[in-house]
Amino acid sequence: MPSVLSRRAATGVLAALTTLAIATPAAATGGSTVGSPGLGDPYFPLAGNGGYDVKHYSLDLDYTRADNHLGGSAVITARATQNLSRFDLDLRGFAISSLRVDGAPARFTRDGQELVITPKHTLRAGRSFTVRVDYAGEPTEVIDPDGSSEGWVTTGDGAFVVNEPQGSPGWFPANDNPRDKATYDIAITVPKGITAIGNGRLVSKRDHKGKTTWRWREDSPMATYLATATNGVFELRVSKVGKIPLYHAVDPAEVPKGAFDLLGAEAEVITFFSGLYGPYPFSSGGGVVDNAPEVGYALESQTKSQYDQTPDASTVVHEISHQWFGDSISLTSWQDIWLNEGFAAFSEWIYAEKHGGETAQQAFDASFARSATSSFWRRPPANVGGPEFMFGSAVYDRGAMTLQALRVKIGDRAFFGLLRDWYAKNRNGNVTTADFVKLAEKRGGQQLDAFFDTWLYQPVKPTTW
Numbered sequence: 515m516p517s518v519l520s521r522r523a524a525t526g527v528l529a530a531l532t533t534l535a536i537a538t539p540a541a542a543t544g545g546s547t548v549g550s551p552g553l554g555d556p557y558f559p560l561a562g563n564g565g566y567d568v569k570h571y572s573l574d575l576d577y578t579r580a581d582n583h584l585g586g587s588a589v590i591t592a593r594a595t596q597n598l599s600r601f602d603l604d605l606r607g608f609a610i611s612s613l614r615v616d617g618a619p620a621r622f623t624r625d626g627q628e629l630v631i632t633p634k635h636t637l638r639a640g641r642s643f644t645v646r647v648d649y650a651g652e653p654t655e656v657i658d659p660d661g662s663s664e665g666w667v668t669t670g671d672g673a674f675v676v677n678e679p680q681g682s683p684g685w686f687p688a689n690d691n692p693r694d695k696a697t698y699d700i701a702i703t704v705p706k707g708i709t710a711i712g713n714g715r716l717v718s719k720r721d722h723k724g725k726t727t728w729r730w731r732e733d734s735p736m737a738t739y740l741a742t743a744t745n746g747v748f749e750l751r752v753s754k755v756g757k758i759p760l761y762h763a764v765d766p767a768e769v770p771k772g773a774f775d776l777l778g779a780e781a782e783v784i785t786f787f788s789g790l791y792g793p794y795p796f797s798s799g800g801g802v803v804d805n806a807p808e809v810g811y812a813l814e815s816q817t818k819s820q821y822d823q824t825p826d827a828s829t830v831v832h833e834i835s836h837q838w839f840g841d842s843i844s845l846t847s848w849q850d851i852w853l854n855e856g857f858a859a860f861s862e863w864i865y866a867e868k869h870g871g872e873t874a875q876q877a878f879d880a881s882f883a884r885s886a887t888s889s890f891w892r893r894p895p896a897n898v899g900g901p902e903f904m905f906g907s908a909v910y911d912r913g914a915m916t917l918q919a920l921r922v923k924i925g926d927r928a929f930f931g932l933l934r935d936w937y938a939k940n941r942n943g944n945v946t947t948a949d950f951v952k953l954a955e956k957r958g959g960q961q962l963d964a965f966f967d968t969w970l971y972q973p974v975k976p977t978t979w
Contacts, residue, residue: 549601557901562691563602598637604683604690608649654684659902672746677739695735709748740816755781761800771824773803795842835861852895856913896970916969924958932957
């Protein structure tokens with residue numbers, strides 16, 4: 515995601531974060547068979563739920579913009595990680611017409627965004643189960659702590675569907691925490707003439723009785739906030755980079771602005787980052803350029819970057835780099851958002867450097883020239899102070915500066931080897947800042963707690979590191 519400018523006292527590094535597990539073992543809760551209503555994220559404590567691990571979402575959606583009505587059927591395949599007599603899903607709004615667990619009707623209640631489910635029989639730890647939720651109503655646009663909009667954001671001809679960090683429950687029931695990644699099948703039925711874009715590969719497109727059903731499949735694990743179902747009037751073009759299909763959808767109002775040319779650079783950018791960081795993570799790629807400038811940001815939805823209007827070239831580079839850092843490698847805690855945005859901002863710098871533009875060190879120097887009294891230094895990347903600041907410029911620029919300073923400190927060979935190792939070891943997984951520090955010390959051959967504390971946690975302009 516681009517900076518909030520367009521969208522939007524630390525102790526030691528290793529002690530700053532606690533790695534949180536997806537599930538709470540029953541033994542740790544006195545044998546409780548109730549899944550926790552949240553996973554305790556420092557910024558969003560009730561995001562996600564305990565007691566199970568989702569493996570797959572199958573979403574069947576039917577949307578009409580004219581009355582802003584969304585009908586949905588979600589089948590969620592999961593594995594119980596403790597005995598479960600009750601568990602939660604996250605869902606905002608909607609009337610639920612049917613809810614079944616393993617085919618049997620289940621009791622449920624609502625508590626805010628918590629959908630509290632009591633299955634007919636206790637689900638045993640280690641076993642797989644399915645939940646089917648049939649629901650309908652107006653999808654929810656979520657307002658974030660920083661004032662930005664996300665979730666199902668309506669446009670004149672459809673919806674711009676972006677979810678970072680908490681918008682997914684506005685349109686489908688989910689275990690809404692990036693720690694619980696799953697594969698997806700997404701079917702979106704819309705009036706004929708409307709294009710609907712999901713994650714992954716286009717499996718089929720079928721017209722029936724004045725409507726079109728678009729079926730998409732994402733076969734790599736994906737965090738809920740990276741799912742999309744953006745729809746509207748689009749021109750869709752399909753190309754390839756190697757054997758990987760690239761789907762580019764552009765609103766007709768954005769075509770004359772050169773949107774397809776900018777998206778067309780994706781193949782070269784993917785090739786460049788594949789050489790720098792490691793093979794492209796997914797089996798498809800692409801981008802969507804909508805005409806929704808009121809949204810004010812772009813988002814790196816997995817395999818389909820979403821742009822609210824025709825982007826500039828650096829934004830395209832930024833969002834594509836997120837497919838490695840943010841999408842394939844996902845954070846464990848939202849407090850570690852710099853692991854997404856700092857890496858993407860640095861990717862812009864290194865892309866420019868390797869293509870004859872400003873070097874990463876020049877970009878570092880320009881940011882470092884800010885006065886020591888500038889507010890830029892008051893909210894360090896891993897210690898911004900709350901979710902309302904998580905997309906501030908320091909997360910992006912000072913996060914990128916951290917990486918460039920590390921590059922200088924340990925040398926290019928060790929640094930770029932570190933980034934390749936970071937991706938190779940954590941592909942399709944979740945990470946923390948402490949994980950990165952540990953690997954950086956191993957690759958750099960030196961102790962780096964003080965370095966990272968200075969750059970990531972101290973609310974002052976660094977003087978030595």
